[in-house]
Amino acid sequence: MQVKIEQSWKNRLSKEFTKDYFLDLAKFVKSEYQNKTVYPPAKEIFKAFDACPFDQVKVVILGQDPYHGIGQANGLCFSVHPGVAMPPSLVNIFKERKADLGKSMPPNGDLTGWAKQGVLLLNATLTVAAKSPGSHQKRGWENFTDSVIHKLSSEKENLVFILWGAYAQKKGAIIDRSKHFIIESAHPSPFSAHRGFFGSKPFGKCNEYLTSQQLEAVEW
Numbered sequence: 001m002q003v004k005i006e007q008s009w010k011n012r013l014s015k016e017f018t019k020d021y022f023l024d025l026a027k028f029v030k031s032e033y034q035n036k037t038v039y040p041p042a043k044e045i046f047k048a049f050d051a052c053p054f055d056q057v058k059v060v061i062l063g064q065d066p067y068h069g070i071g072q073a074n075g076l077c078f079s080v081h082p083g084v085a086m087p088p089s090l091v092n093i094f095k096e097r098k099a100d101l102g103k104s105m106p107p108n109g110d111l112t113g114w115a116k117q118g119v120l121l122l123n124a125t126l127t128v129a130a131k132s133p134g135s136h137q138k139r140g141w142e143n144f145t146d147s148v149i150h151k152l153s154s155e156k157e158n159l160v161f162i163l164w165g166a167y168a169q170k171k172g173a174i175i176d177r178s179k180h181f182i183i184e185s186a187h188p189s190p191f192s193a194h195r196g197f198f199g200s201k202p203f204g205k206c207n208e209y210l211t212s213q214q215l216e217a218v219e220w
Helices: 007-013 019-036 089-102 142-153 165-174 202-212
Strands: 060-062 119-123 161-163 182-187
Touching: 019 142, 060 142, 060 165, 089 202, 119 142, 119 202, 142 165, 161 165, 161 202, 165 182, 182 202
Parallel strands: 060 119, 060 161, 161 182
Antiparallel strands: none
């Protein structure tokens, strides 16, 4: 089947697209888009990859599900389009950025600027039915994104993986910690941010590590 995804990723993931689980997943997702409101818009399903080619990845932030509210999800985890109100987790991410780096709240919640600098904003599940969180979990997306993480871990060195919350940390268990830098804390959700996300300084720690590896820091 034809998957529209950035070429460097296509080269590495082409075998995944022919596997039974992915063919079943593609059938399911296509049917969902035809019969329901599904997010993000179909053309943005692989936006995280399109905005950040394989060779440019230096940081990976792992999310879980796309946002399921009207017009929120834009294909990058935690990100929303300009003009869309920031969800609470994203507000908390920017609060921690201010505490960490002194940067004030941005005018919108679009994280495309991070992606363009080599930050892969990867959700574990790439689609969701409107107002139905978790509705596309356990359909095959997790197998696909595990494969993405494995490719990054095995083929690259000195990546920073930012794992917020138990779900991301469990998914990150396949990362080779001997060659990559892992930053872990509680999730930025209002339910858990006070249990270790606030004060964790992930942005500063990430940039310190990148600089130590003679890599360019991210302009968060």
